Each structure stands twice: as structure tokens, then as C-alpha cells.
Amino acid sequence: AQKVTQAQTEISVVEKEDVTLDCVYETRDTTYYLFWYKQPPSGELVFLIRRNSFDEQNEISGRYSWNFQKSTSSFNFTITASQVVDSAVYFCALSELFNAGKSTFGDGTTLTVKP
């Protein structure tokens, strides 16, 4: 069985602070995908990143960066210089490799960025 744990239920920061959202996963599969999604109040999921288990390189995209550590089964997400528009619920998810649609989601972390 797969499991995704996002231990932080809610995080509140002040604009321009850096913030890291934690994600720990469990799976018996040796190959898998990991995802991060953003869900603003409108409800529509916004895809942020997909990582496959072969690739442990960290990734940076603008103010966003991801740290994938297979040894600790973690896939953490950092927002640098946070902005009010970053306020949303963020979900980490896990799926089998080559079955990307059947995803197990974490409970989400609600991020509030105050001006």
C-alpha cells in the first residue's frame, strides 16, 4: 500500500519569508512518481512538478525548489521569498510508475502568506 504524509497541516508566514513544505512517502514499489500540486481557493488543481524515482536531482523553478531524498523517502518543497499569491493548499502525491493517474495524495498543507 502507498501512503503520503504531510505532517504540517497549516503554515503561516509573512511575505518574503522562505517556507518548506514537508512530504514523506511510503511505497513497496521500487519505481514510482512523486508530485506536488497547488490548490487555490477556486479548487482547481495546479500541477507543479513530477519526479520519477530514478531521478534524485533536485530541481529549481523560479522561486520553487524541490528536494528529493530517496534514502529518507522525502520530497520536500521550498518556496523562496513567498508571496501572498502563494497562499493555497499544497498536496504531495505518489503514483506507480507508468500509472500516473492512480495517485495517492497526502492530506495537504494549507499555506497562508500574510502581507
Next chain:
Amino acid sequence: GAVVSQHPSRVICKSGTSVKIECRSLDFQATTMFWYRQFPKQSLMLMATSNEGSKATYEQGVEKDKFLINHASLTLSTLTVTSAHPEDSSFYICSARAFASGPQTSTDTQYFGPGTRLTVL
């Protein structure tokens, strides 16, 4: 990029009625679509996998007679909530899988629809 639409975006119905939600892949063919349910302030839970031309596969605890899924074409899957009750009120999200395999590479990507908010009175 690929787009998945859902219709309606919002529906309010009386208890006991049936509600149909459509999920369409607009610019690609999706042999597999997925239906998720999200209760307020909770995570997304996979309900079922919808396969074109065959029966859907339901996750444990999901009543297949309650949530009817039909995937009649490569671009359309429908979820019908039969005899809806207030506890069925939720945000229903579909996703479509775009999978392509070539001689050297393959791609496997999931695209989410915008969701349908169902309120049963």
C-alpha cells in the same frame, strides 16, 4: 498544454435525484480516466479508474451501484451519482491519463479537470 474539462462546474440538487458529471479530454485521447472525491478541507481520494470500453475499477469502500461510471469514448467519461443524499455533497475531480509509447521514449502524464462541486439538499 492538454486540457480536461468537467461539466457542470457546480450543481445543486434535491435528495434522491441523480446527477451526471462529464469529464472530457479536449485535445488528446484518454483510454484511462480517474475520478476523485474531495470533502471540504480534506485530501483527494481516488474513487475509481475508468477504462474506455470496459467496466470501471472501483476503490475499496466505493459503492459501484451508487457511483456509476461510463467511459464510452476516448474523450469522455461520466460519473453518475444515483439517488444522491446530503452526504454525497463533495467536490468531484476527474483526471485523464495521456500515455504514449514510442520506440525510444514514452510519456505518461495525468491532467486534472477543474472539478465539480455537488451540493445535495
